[in-house]
Every structure is written in structure tokens, then in C-alpha cells.
Amino acid sequence: MKLHLFIIDDDPIFRLLTTRLISKLEVPFLEIHECENGEIGIEALQKLSDTNEKIIIFLDINMPVLNGWDFLEILNQKDSFNIQNISIFIVSSSIDKNDILKAESYELVKQFIAKPMDLQTIKSIIIESN
Amino acid sequence: MNTHSNQNNSLSIIVIEDNRGDFILVEDYLIENYKEIKVEQCTSFESAKIYLQNKNNLCDLIFLDLNVTDMEGLELVKSMATLSAKIPIIILTGYADLPLAKKSLELGIYDFLIKDEINPTLLHKSIEFAISRSKYVHEIESQYEKLRKIAWTQSHVVRAPLARILGIISVIDTVNIDNKELPFWLENLKTSTLELDEIIHKIVHEAQPLINKK
Numbered sequence: 468m469k470l471h472l473f474i475i476d477d478d479p480i481f482r483l484l485t486t487r488l489i490s491k492l493e494v495p496f497l498e499i500h501e502c503e504n505g506e507i508g509i510e511a512l513q514k515l516s517d518t519n520e521k522i523i524i525f526l527d528i529n530m531p532v533l534n535g536w537d538f539l540e541i542l543n544q545k546d547s548f549n550i551q552n553i554s555i556f557i558v559s560s561s562i563d564k565n566d567i568l569k570a571e572s573y574e575l576v577k578q579f580i581a582k583p584m585d586l587q588t589i590k591s592i593i594i595e596s597n
Numbered sequence: 598m599n600t601h602s603n604q605n606n607s608l609s610i611i612v613i614e615d616n617r618g619d620f621i622l623v624e625d626y627l628i629e630n631y632k633e634i635k636v637e638q639c640t641s642f643e644s645a646k647i648y649l650q651n652k653n654n655l656c657d658l659i660f661l662d663l664n665v666t667d668m669e670g671l672e673l674v675k676s677m678a679t680l681s682a683k684i685p686i687i688i689l690t691g692y693a694d695l696p697l698a699k700k701s702l703e704l705g706i707y708d709f710l711i712k713d714e715i716n717p718t719l720l721h722k723s724i725e726f727a728i729s730r731s732k733y734v735h736e737i738e739s740q741y742e743k744l745r746k747i748a749w750t751q752s753h754v755v756r757a758p759l760a761r762i763l764g765i766i767s768v769i770d771t772v773n774i775d776n777k778e779l780p781f782w783l784e785n786l787k788t789s790t791l792e793l794d795e796i797i798h799k800i801v802h803e804a805q806p807l808i809n810k811k
Contacts, residue, residue, distance in 0.1 A: 478757075478761070480761055480764075480765070480785055480789075481761065481764065484761075484764040484765065484767075484768050487768050487772050488767070488768060488771065488772065490772070491771060491772050529753070560753070560756040560757040560759070560760040560761075561752055561753050561756065562752050562756060563749075563752040563753060581756075581760070582756070582760035582761075582763075582764065583760045583761070583763040583764035583767060584764070585767055586767070586771050
């Protein structure tokens, strides 16, 4: 079955870094969706609302237009998303305890990951979801 | 609302007091010690609020009776403490209520005086202490605010380019980068390093007054 990976981050270098690392893993049936803010992320996610395929989201916190927290709020409110299929990982350069605790307070969030994300971390997330 | 604490030895004081006799007594005592003093009476919390919110009115210190026309006790103390964030307040009351006095000091009130016990010298001392201590407190508070901002910057802003630098290094390390791609990553390494340097310069600039201080 296909696996979707959303990289929702306004930093193009971070998105490129992540896709370059993932290419090293040679994961079959993986589709990567790059979104430069939460709003674009919501729109892209909506197109997959009927799918039973697994969705992994790497979500940044500080972004223009719609930040990571607001993205989570919208996801929490809308019933149209099949939340069972979605695993969200907050990936932020922040190491502020307040951000970590806030991230953990969301049921939707599986883990808070402080940047940089290494190959091993990405690998274990993908293996776990498959 | 402004303070002009002791710029030219003139002082503006508000007395929040609904008893005319008590106000006149305090006013007399104040005039005895200060050549240039402006004493304003407010008889209610609401009128004090209106007076303080007017930016043209100067105020260096507030005397507060604990029973005025529209509010009393702890509620009045709390409301006044919130309202007059930067102006020192001295409570001037008819009754010695120790628990309330303690609670008031915790809320940032500078002194708790009993009307029967005051005299010009005591008032003068209490005013001078309060004004000088409040200056010190505000200085510490503004330094704390600067440090808090620096701490926030460290955990949020500094880490952004730093994490990118580490990420780029790990890509160069783990992925087979060819000679065509390498200059791209080096260029980005440089950009992020310069960004980091700029942020550090900014932090040092902001922290300089605190570093200089002994």
C-alpha cells in the first residue's frame, strides 16, 4: 500500500534535506508532499480525505499564513479527515520545553523531534508506519 | 499617565481617600516636607482610574485608603496594583489588619501605614523609600525582560540556522553528493552560518548593557 509523507515547513532547505535523506532509504510506494505552510498542507491533505493509505506528517511550528499549532487545531475540528491514518510528528528547531509540552498535549502528535532530523530517525518512523 | 520622579524635586501624589478630613491631614503633612508638591484627591477607584489613564496627569506615588466609595479591602488593593503597574502604592488605613497588610505587600504594595500613627517624618521616609525602591525594582524588571528575550531567542531563533547547518552536514555525510551538487550545499552552509553569526551579533548587542554591568 502507498505511503504518503507530508513535509509541512516553510524552509525549502529543510524540505530538500529531508527528501534527500529519504531518497537514501529507497522506500517503495512512497509519495512525498512538500507544503510550505499549514494552509497548503490542509489543502493537500483534504485531497486525500477518502484514502485508507497511511499518512505521515512532518510538521514545523513557526510558519507564515498557518503555523503548526493552527494546523493541528484545524485538523482537530474537522471530521472530514480520517485521523486514524495520520501520524503527525512535530519537527522544529525549537528546544523550548513549552513547545515540547504543548506538542505532547495534542493526541494527534506522535512525537516532538528537534531538528536536525537524522536518517535513523526518519527510517524508524517510516518502518513503524509500514 | 507619566512619572517625573524627582527630576526637579517636584512630586505629584494622588491620595485615594473619601474622607475629606483624612485627606487634608495627609496633604498638610506632605506640604510640610516637600516644597514643590502636587497633591490630588480621588474619592473612588473609578475616579482614580480616570485620573491615571489621562496621559497628561503626572503621578509619582499613590496613597490608598482601603475603604473608598466604590470599592474596599483586598479587591481594591488588587485593582489598584493592576492599574498602577509602575507607580508605587502606599496603603494608608484606619485599622491594623496584619493578614491584609502581608497580602498587600505580596501584591507589590510598598508600605502599609496606620492613620493614627503617621506624622510628617514617617510619611516622608515612607515616600522616599517607596520611590527609590520602585526605581530599583523597575530596573531589575527591565533587565529580567531583556534576559528573558535573550533566552527565548536562544531556543527559537539561534537554533533555526544551526539545525540547518547540522542537517546539511548530515546530508553531505550520508548521501552520495556528486561534484555538481556539492557547491549548492556549501553555498547553503555559508548562508546559514552567516545568518547564525548575524543573530549572535544581535544578541550580544542586546546583552551588552547587562554584560557591562557589575
